[in-house]
Amino acid sequence: MRERNVRRIEPPTACVIIIGNEILSGKTQDANLQFLGHELGKLGIRLAEARVIPDIEDTIVATVNEMRTKYRYVFTTGGIGPTHDDITAPAIAKAFGRDLVLDAIAVQRMQRGRFELNEARLKMAHVPEGATLIENPTSFAPGFRVDNVFVLAGIPSVARAMFGTLVAELDSGGSIFSANVDVFMREGDIAKPLEALALEYADLDIGSYPFSREGRFGANLVVRGLDKGRVAEAIGRIVSTMTELGGPANMGAPEEVA
Amino acid sequence: MRERNVRRIEPPTACVIIIGNEILSGKTQDANLQFLGHELGKLGIRLAEARVIPDIEDTIVATVNEMRTKYRYVFTTGGIGPTHDDITAPAIAKAFGRDLVLDAIAVQRMQRGRFELNEARLKMAHVPEGATLIENPTSFAPGFRVDNVFVLAGIPSVARAMFGTLVAELDSGGSIFSANVDVFMREGDIAKPLEALALEYADLDIGSYPFSREGRFGANLVVRGLDKGRVAEAIGRIVSTMTELGGPANMGAPEEVA
Numbered sequence: 001m002r003e004r005n006v007r008r009i010e011p012p013t014a015c016v017i018i019i020g021n022e023i024l025s026g027k028t029q030d031a032n033l034q035f036l037g038h039e040l041g042k043l044g045i046r047l048a049e050a051r052v053i054p055d056i057e058d059t060i061v062a063t064v065n066e067m068r069t070k071y072r073y074v075f076t077t078g079g080i081g082p083t084h085d086d087i088t089a090p091a092i093a094k095a096f097g098r099d100l101v102l103d104a105i106a107v108q109r110m111q112r113g114r115f116e117l118n119e120a121r122l123k124m125a126h127v128p129e130g131a132t133l134i135e136n137p138t139s140f141a142p143g144f145r146v147d148n149v150f151v152l153a154g155i156p157s158v159a160r161a162m163f164g165t166l167v168a169e170l171d172s173g174g175s176i177f178s179a180n181v182d183v184f185m186r187e188g189d190i191a192k193p194l195e196a197l198a199l200e201y202a203d204l205d206i207g208s209y210p211f212s213r214e215g216r217f218g219a220n221l222v223v224r225g226l227d228k229g230r231v232a233e234a235i236g237r238i239v240s241t242m243t244e245l246g247g248p249a250n251m252g253a254p255e256e257v258a
Numbered sequence: 259m260r261e262r263n264v265r266r267i268e269p270p271t272a273c274v275i276i277i278g279n280e281i282l283s284g285k286t287q288d289a290n291l292q293f294l295g296h297e298l299g300k301l302g303i304r305l306a307e308a309r310v311i312p313d314i315e316d317t318i319v320a321t322v323n324e325m326r327t328k329y330r331y332v333f334t335t336g337g338i339g340p341t342h343d344d345i346t347a348p349a350i351a352k353a354f355g356r357d358l359v360l361d362a363i364a365v366q367r368m369q370r371g372r373f374e375l376n377e378a379r380l381k382m383a384h385v386p387e388g389a390t391l392i393e394n395p396t397s398f399a400p401g402f403r404v405d406n407v408f409v410l411a412g413i414p415s416v417a418r419a420m421f422g423t424l425v426a427e428l429d430s431g432g433s434i435f436s437a438n439v440d441v442f443m444r445e446g447d448i449a450k451p452l453e454a455l456a457l458e459y460a461d462l463d464i465g466s467y468p469f470s471r472e473g474r475f476g477a478n479l480v481v482r483g484l485d486k487g488r489v490a491e492a493i494g495r496i497v498s499t500m501t502e503l504g505g506p507a508n509m510g511a512p513e514e515v516a
Contacts, residue, residue, distance in 0.1 A: 021463065021465055022465060022467055022480075023291070023292075023295070023308075024295050024304075024305045024306070024307070024308065025295050025296070025299050025305065025482070026291075026292045026293065026294070026295030026296025026297070026298075026299060026305075027295075027296075027467070027480065028292075028467065029292045030288070030291070030292075033281070033284075033288070033310065034281075034284045034286075034287045034288075035284065036284070037281070037282050037283050037284030037285075038283070038284025038285075039284070040284075041283050041284060047282045047283065047284075048282070048312065049282070049309065049310065049311055049312075049317075050281075050282065050309070050310035051307065051308070051309050051310075052291065052307065052308035052309075052310075053307055054306065054307075055465075059307075081445050081466070081468060082445050082446045082449040083445050083448075083449045083452055083453070083466040083477075084449065084452060084453035084456045084457075084464075084466075085456075085464070085465050085466060115444060115446055115447070116446075116447070118446065118447070118450070119450060120445070120446050120447075120449030120450050121446040121449075123449075124446075155468060155470075157470075186373060187339050187340050187341050187378070188340045188373055188374075188376065188378050188379040188382075189373070189374070189376070189378075190341075191340040191341045191342065191378030191379075191381070192376070192377060192378050194341055194342060195341070195342035198342045198343075199342075205279065206342075206343070207279055207280060207313075207343050208339070208341040208342075208343060209280050209285070209286065210339060210413060212413075212415075219341075222280075222285065224283070
């Protein structure tokens with residue numbers, strides 16, 4: 001988007017690092033990125049980038065160190081279980097130049113579980129020195145936070161539960177407002193007038209996402225921005241422009257994301 | 259994985275760059291990464307990294323230039339439609355320092371479509387100078403290849419169709435073999451013996467992926483490698499070890515990925 005002479009508050013930024021060979025090999029479909037992108041958006045935090053990397057220590061260390069200086073918040077998912085291929089905690093410790101230490105509170109929490117605290121399970125109670133724990137309401141092994149890096153589980157239900165407990169720690173940006181409309185016309189037929197509107201509302205993000213539903217082609221047009229009034233005005237202009245061209249359908253009521 | 263005195267052929271590497279604000283905002287669930295990871299694996303090509311980046315020209319240029327020197331193949335998805343937020347083609351041209359030119363063959367193919375070839379649609383026939391087109395069997399606008407960078411559509415059905423037409427251009431690595439078994443025991447109870455096996459079979463990748471199904475906890479143990487015999491031997495040892503510990507179930511027959 002080109003900038004116009006309109007006040008634009010830059011929201012805090014975030015990055016997600018998905019750690020796991022199983023995502024790259026196609027064995028597993030990631031289900032955390034969409035959740036985190038959506039939840040951060042509701043808080044007014046802009047997810048600026050995501051990376052999917054393998055379970056290789058040097059790669060994790062380098063990626064975390066690059067991302068934690070570049071973005072306000074970093075969220076990692078995956079690799080904090082008890083098996084040999086779970087290497088996220090020691091890699092994060094190495095990235096921060098800290099020792100990996102046994103956390104007494106984590107041990108206490110894990111003792112609430114019904115399971116033998118063997119060597120493999122105690123591995124999950126090791127965190128980088130000075131880390132704060134992230135509560136895990138669904139099972140006993142905690143995530144942890146070091147500085148601006150939040151280390152979450154890879155299992156979606158656990159990652160979601162952990163995220164719920166850490167939301168209060170995040171500096172939220174201004175609320176982001178969003179409105180969208182489905183237009184049953186081909187993108188190629190609406191691109192020109194849509195671009196004119198995007199230029200006119202350069203303080204907003206206006207996106208076009210084509211779809212095909214039951215043989216009908218169309219596009220979902222989305223307006224996002226920090227000013228509720230501007231978002232409502234822009235979606236109104238889009239609807240009237242598209243109506244002149246042949247008519248939109250299924251207009252979503254302008255909706256407040258957060 | 260630590261290396262042992264075992265021959266290990268390094269397979270060709272690849273990277274996927276997913277371009278699109280809609281993936282980062284959580285509006286859309288990506289469906290291309292898993293497909294590409296799986297298909298590349300079948301060809302013996304290792305997907306080493308994936309990045310999800312926004313529709314920002316500088317970011318696309320920088321990411322493509324970093325990845326195309328780092329990996330054998332780069333696949334991008336998204337941003338090649340007709341609307342103002344589709345900026346992948348000019349960004350790829352910029353990354354290679356080439357002009358964006360109207361491709362006569364692309365125009366010809368698009369003339370097969372039933373739609374008015376207006377300015378917005380002609381945008382989709384512009385590719386970096388010297389690019390080769392990637393056939394698009396499902397609709398008329400082609401993808402393109404510049405050097406080792408393959409530019410695909412974001413819509414999953416179109417990306418899949420395009421990938422199918424370019425497979426023959428890829429240097430495939432050795433075949434990768436894979437076998438897996440579901441074990442209905444908690445990871446914490448099997449981590450130690452599994453690690454011993456992973457050390458013994460250091461020429462293979464052995465992964466553990468926990469699950470919870472209908473209230474039962476377990477882990478899917480996966481062996482992958484280039485030597486079919488070693489993979490079969492390792493999964494056999496895992497099964498016998500897990501049987502001694504309490505018994506696996508649902509063992510998948512050792513399966514050839516490619």
